[in-house]
Amino acid sequence: MLGAIGDWPRLTAQAYNAIKPGGYFEILEPAAHIISDDGSLPADSSLAIWNNLFVTAASKFGRSVVEAPLYKDYLRDAGFINIHEEVFKLPNSPWPKNKLLKEAGGYQMVNFLEALEGLSLRMFQAAYNMSVDEIHVLLAKVRSDIKNKSIHTYYNLHRYVAQKPHSINLE
Template identity: 35%
Template sequence: MSTSNNQYVEVDGEENDSDSALGSDTQSITTSIESTIKNHRWEHGRRYHNYEDGAYPFPNDELEQDRLDLMSHMMSLILGGKLHLTPIKNPTRILDIGTGTADEYPSADVLGNDITPIQPRWVPPNVKFEIDNVENDWPNRRNYSFIHCRCMPCTISNWPRLVEQCYEHTETNGWAEFQDYDLVPYSEDGTLKPDNYITKMYDLLIQATKAGKMEPSPGPGLEKWLRNAGFKNVHHEVFKVPLGSWPKDPKLKKIGIINKAQFEDGLDGFLLRPYTKMLGWTNEEVQVFLAGVRKAVSDKDVHTLFDL
């Protein structure tokens, strides 16, 4: 079954210049972890992972980890406080691709997979982490009752193969859930123009990501990849994610405020490696461009949306 949210997002006509509604929300092992993996690389003042250097184009420093915490909070709001939409009640073995926490299912064995070694030291006793590239061939293990994969744009080169491996390692009557973006921004009222810095930023990021042979926008392809891999009972749902505090709806407004906060916090990390390594820009050129993006994202007359 495929469903989408086609309701028009209404603009708040009484919007002011304050984002104070966010409040405290913004303040708020396959390979053994040896020194070669724990070590990091530094570029342009940002820290990057060392294991299979280049497989993940974004930083892993504290600034990026704080941004990912905001993303996690935003995703919870989008999903109505849920971690996932899959109607599974008592999973016994869970694989979380990209890693998260496991307090939702304390009786399940949870394996968190990530390519960068930034996992917390203190975790629930039912959780284990591994450092590995999920695109490599998976080891022969007992299958999972639930596989969860979220927000992996610009990081996977072969999505059909990844989904196939998920299918091959899901137990009979098990579930898999993928939550991901279409990175092409748009507006329903025509306020986001082709020459807007936000539009240009994502056009260039998509160009750079494709030059690096990664998929920038996995969201639109997920349903097809799941069906082709053999999954049954596939449900596809699309959520509109605003950028900024312009929506009238209180829930969408809060989502938009948090999205704007994580967007602004992540701008350096989003663009530095892709633009310098794939497009040949200098760090100075990136910073000048980012000034235009920051100005554009503060324009409350532009009503930018993304599909998730």
């Protein structure tokens, strides 16, 4: 759903109203800030530049792609209870030594590479007046960075499970 929802508090309120008492609502969403714990992502790398352009362009269109850490508050404000939050590291390529994370990173890399042009073209043209050729040059460099196993990046993937109360206390 990354960037598809313009008003997450409204969506969570609508979900609350649609769910039967006692029912559950689950959200699994990344925060689109690319992170590197070991300094392997230089601030002037094409991937870091692309990420900053992407996050800023999305906000120019009224879409936050980094709002996932706030969803717990939105769920609580909508009336959900028993809110459980987990945050996972989702590697952007198969760089981790851990077998499960390496596999997840391989799948995420394919996903990232397939989505990159669609995520960038229209937004970068409109937000920054970049030409298609300029964007394609940047994306070629971003693809190279993503495939570089010495660059250790990931997204924080947020998972929330929340329950609608069985009954509403009117006291």
